[in-house]
Every structure is written in structure tokens, then in C-alpha cells.
Amino acid sequence: MPRVRANLREWRDGALNRSRILLAAKTAVAAAIAWAIVPLLPFVDNEYSYYAPFGVLVVMYPTVAATARTGGQTLLGLALGVALGLGALAATQFLSVPPVIPLAIVVAVAVLLGGIRHLGAGRDILSAAAVFVLLLAGQAGGDSYPLSYLVTMGVGVVVGLAVNLVFVPPLYFQWAGGRLTTLRGAIAAVLNTLADHAQNPDPPQVDAALAHLDAMLSEVRREVSEAEDSARANPRGRRHQHEGEQNAKRLRSLELAAAGTRDLAEVVAGRHPAALAALTDETTERFADAIRACAALTDTATDDPELDERLGAALRALDRYLDALPSTTVSTSTKAQRIEPAIFLRRVIDASAPFASDSPSSGSAGER
Incomplete structure (x- = not known):
């Protein structure tokens, strides 16, 4: 019982301290702003606007430096993943091979690229971006998916960084x-x-x-x-x-x-x-x-x-x-x-x- 109380106290202190509450408030504001901005952008399909708040969640850290670092790494990983997915999609259409083969190759290459430590947080999203582009961009009406995906995630990253910088950057x-x-x-x-x-x-x-x-x-x-x-x-x-x-x-x-x-x-x-x-x-x-x-x-x-x-x-x-x-x-x-x-x-x-x-x-x- 004392151990349970100690764990509950530790969880409370971790979840309800001032810094965590501030981070939660800033993340909520940034997600709302990113969601509202995306429909105003040209060349972006509103159907994929949910990626903007997702971009905020990916990069929002307690510190400005960590948010900026993670944001840059995420955008780089996204760009590589989108490029890899588009390359595999073009090869599929040009060579007329079964989709399962490009999918396996994309996953293998993405996992290999994920071993580059300098990509940081971008390693986690590279594989997902490549697979999403390969599978969704090839569907009917999916031509706008790669650009929409990249732009909306980028909006989330930029908004997250801006909100973290403007609204009370914390010092610990x-x-x-x-x-x-x-x-x-x-x-x-x-x-x-x-x-x-x-x-x-x-x-x-x-x-x-x-x-x-x-x-x-x-x-x-x-x-x-x-x-x-x-x-x-x-x-x-x-x-x-x-x-x-x-x-x-x-x-x-x-x-x-x-x-x-x-x-x-x-x-x-x-x-x-x-x-x-x-x-x-x-x-x-x-x-x-x-x-x-x-x-x-x-x-x-x-x-x-x-x-x-x-x-x-x-x-x-x-x-x-x-x-x-x-x-x-x-x-x-x-x-x-x-x-x-x-x-x-x-x-x-x-x-x-x-x-x-x-x-x-x-x-x-x-x-x-």
C-alpha cells in the first residue's frame, strides 16, 4: 500500500506540475491554430488537414531548442519518406510489378535509413511516410496526398515551434x-x-x-x-x-x-x-x-x-x-x-x- 501511494504521488507530480500543465496548454493551442490554418492554404487537400495537429504533437517538447531540433528532424524524415514512397510508386506504375514487391522494398529501405542517428526523431516517421505515400497516393483521387501530407505536417511543426517560442518559453x-x-x-x-x-x-x-x-x-x-x-x-x-x-x-x-x-x-x-x-x-x-x-x-x-x-x-x-x-x-x-x-x-x-x-x-x- 505505501508503494502504491508513492507511485500515485510520483504520477501526480509528473502529470500535474506547472511545467507539464503549461506544455499541455501550449500544445492544445498550437493544435487548434494548425487545424484552423490548413484550410486556408492553397494546393492542399482539406481531407488531410488532420495531419497538422498531429505535426504539433510530434514536435511539441517542453523546451524551444528540443522543439526546433525535433521539428527539423521530423521534416527531413518526412521529405525522405515521401520521396521514397513516390519513387516506389513510380516504379510500380512504370514496371507493372505486383504492389507487394515495392511495398517490401520501401519498408526495407526505410528501416535501413532509420538507422541514421542524425535523423533523430525523423527516423520514427520516415517509414510511416514512405508506406502512406506508396499505398494512399496510388489510389483514385490520391494524387494530392503526398503534397498535402508534407505541407500539413510542416504547418504543425512550424506552428508548434512558434507557439512554444512566443508563449512563455520555460526555464527549468x-x-x-x-x-x-x-x-x-x-x-x-x-x-x-x-x-x-x-x-x-x-x-x-x-x-x-x-x-x-x-x-x-x-x-x-x-x-x-x-x-x-x-x-x-x-x-x-x-x-x-x-x-x-x-x-x-x-x-x-x-x-x-x-x-x-x-x-x-x-x-x-x-x-x-x-x-x-x-x-x-x-x-x-x-x-x-x-x-x-x-x-x-x-x-x-x-x-x-x-x-x-x-x-x-x-x-x-x-x-x-x-x-x-x-x-x-x-x-x-x-x-x-x-x-x-x-x-x-x-x-x-x-x-x-x-x-x-x-x-x-x-x-x-x-x-x-
């Missing part, structure tokens, strides 16, 4: 910033889970926490990229350039923290038993304290006045853990395995250091 820097904050909290939560595991082992809980972190990191990367995309070709993008740069800097920092956290989990979850072997209760407690100090640092906002204090606290906690490590004679490989957790924790600390007012360039933990 604030949304991406909020998602980065959520990711920051997720990394801190995993670190706290690892600290608990160091004292009371629970491998399934560690695995679940890491799986959640991996999924969130991938999602946030995509959202930060979309936010950067929203500034391209956007009249308001230049005024918010600093927000995009700050989000990119935060993402790099959190990626480093997440990588250090994952490496630390490889040790803490027992995949390298020698790393934590022969630790006393006091040493284990100091290790857990160092992890929790890193969690508190990671969970601190970049503009929080306590960031410097928590950075120092994390470094001191790491030093205390290193001082408590057993000093008995052990093999070189065992020494390396015991020092690994400190290296990974230092990486987590270093991820936050660039945001501190007095960033430490070196420290005892990094020299050990």
Missing part, C-alpha cells in the same frame, strides 16, 4: 536545482545507511539504498541536461546563465560524492573483508562517525553558513578514524585495503570542498 533551472537538492539528500541517506551497516551489518538494505541512488542519479543528470536545453534559443536564457552554471557545478560535485559513496559501499558491504578485519569496537565506532560526518557535509546546502564547519568536522572525524586504525605489522595488500575506506571518504569530502569559503587543498587524511 529552478526545477533542476530542486532535484539536485533531492539527490544530495539521497547520497547522505546512503552514507548514513553505510554507517549503520558498519556497526550492524544489513547487506540487503545497503543494496536497496544503492539501487535507489543509481536510479536517482541517472534521472537527475537527465533533468539537469533538460534544464540546460531549455535555455538554448530561449530569449530569457542569457539572464539565467549563472543558474545553469551553478547547477552544472553542483551536479559534478554530487557525481563525485556518489562515486565515492558507491566505492565505500564496496568496502562496507563486506566485499573486501580485510578492509574492516581486526578493527576494535572503538575503531569501528570512529569509522561510523566519520561516515556520518561525511553524510552531514554532503547534505549541507552549498550556500549554508555551516558548510565550512561541517567540512572541518568531516576532516577531523576522518583523522580520528585513521588514528584508531590498528598499527600491527600486516602485509602491504592488507594495509592498502584498510586505508581504502579513508580514501573513499576523502573523495566524498573533496566533492563538497569547492563550495566552502576556505577550501582545504590538502589534509592529513589525504596524505596518509
Whole structure:
């Protein structure tokens, strides 16, 4: 039941957030305008005017840049598909071969052309356009179909781009910033889970926490990229350039923290038993304290006045853990395995250091 509620909340947040509602309104307006414009165009059969709103649906994206990019790719794919269909239709009429043969050839060639990655969204519509032209243009009264199809879809693409550009082009820097904050909290939560595991082992809980972190990191990367995309070709993008740069800097920092956290989990979850072997209760407690100090640092906002204090606290906690490590004679490989957790924790600390007012360039933990 809690899982169902979480899914419903996620669907609601995805479907009813402000950006999605704005996109729905703009798409509806663009589809209506495209539908109204097509009957006014010369050389276009009104029978196929429904392709205009379909063109809007194909290219309407939350950002202007994505709409423009998808629109160009769609028109190119349409043109290639129409040309391929007309060529096959001419060959059918000239050679008097059974229609099934040109159809098979058109489908095969269209699928091959769809492998051209630079066509982007045009790859999806190329095959359909070729088959539609071949099958419908050859019917009685279908002579106007290819031009009508291409023009009406083009109208939808152009109208979609115009509406997206004119009516409140959105910027998603604030949304991406909020998602980065959520990711920051997720990394801190995993670190706290690892600290608990160091004292009371629970491998399934560690695995679940890491799986959640991996999924969130991938999602946030995509959202930060979309936010950067929203500034391209956007009249308001230049005024918010600093927000995009700050989000990119935060993402790099959190990626480093997440990588250090994952490496630390490889040790803490027992995949390298020698790393934590022969630790006393006091040493284990100091290790857990160092992890929790890193969690508190990671969970601190970049503009929080306590960031410097928590950075120092994390470094001191790491030093205390290193001082408590057993000093008995052990093999070189065992020494390396015991020092690994400190290296990974230092990486987590270093991820936050660039945001501190007095960033430490070196420290005892990094020299050990």
C-alpha cells in the first residue's frame, strides 16, 4: 500500500506540475491554430488537414531548442519518406510489378535509413511516410496526398515551434536545482545507511539504498541536461546563465560524492573483508562517525553558513578514524585495503570542498 501511494504521488507530480500543465496548454493551442490554418492554404487537400495537429504533437517538447531540433528532424524524415514512397510508386506504375514487391522494398529501405542517428526523431516517421505515400497516393483521387501530407505536417511543426517560442518559453533551472537538492539528500541517506551497516551489518538494505541512488542519479543528470536545453534559443536564457552554471557545478560535485559513496559501499558491504578485519569496537565506532560526518557535509546546502564547519568536522572525524586504525605489522595488500575506506571518504569530502569559503587543498587524511 505505501508503494502504491508513492507511485500515485510520483504520477501526480509528473502529470500535474506547472511545467507539464503549461506544455499541455501550449500544445492544445498550437493544435487548434494548425487545424484552423490548413484550410486556408492553397494546393492542399482539406481531407488531410488532420495531419497538422498531429505535426504539433510530434514536435511539441517542453523546451524551444528540443522543439526546433525535433521539428527539423521530423521534416527531413518526412521529405525522405515521401520521396521514397513516390519513387516506389513510380516504379510500380512504370514496371507493372505486383504492389507487394515495392511495398517490401520501401519498408526495407526505410528501416535501413532509420538507422541514421542524425535523423533523430525523423527516423520514427520516415517509414510511416514512405508506406502512406506508396499505398494512399496510388489510389483514385490520391494524387494530392503526398503534397498535402508534407505541407500539413510542416504547418504543425512550424506552428508548434512558434507557439512554444512566443508563449512563455520555460526555464527549468529552478526545477533542476530542486532535484539536485533531492539527490544530495539521497547520497547522505546512503552514507548514513553505510554507517549503520558498519556497526550492524544489513547487506540487503545497503543494496536497496544503492539501487535507489543509481536510479536517482541517472534521472537527475537527465533533468539537469533538460534544464540546460531549455535555455538554448530561449530569449530569457542569457539572464539565467549563472543558474545553469551553478547547477552544472553542483551536479559534478554530487557525481563525485556518489562515486565515492558507491566505492565505500564496496568496502562496507563486506566485499573486501580485510578492509574492516581486526578493527576494535572503538575503531569501528570512529569509522561510523566519520561516515556520518561525511553524510552531514554532503547534505549541507552549498550556500549554508555551516558548510565550512561541517567540512572541518568531516576532516577531523576522518583523522580520528585513521588514528584508531590498528598499527600491527600486516602485509602491504592488507594495509592498502584498510586505508581504502579513508580514501573513499576523502573523495566524498573533496566533492563538497569547492563550495566552502576556505577550501582545504590538502589534509592529513589525504596524505596518509
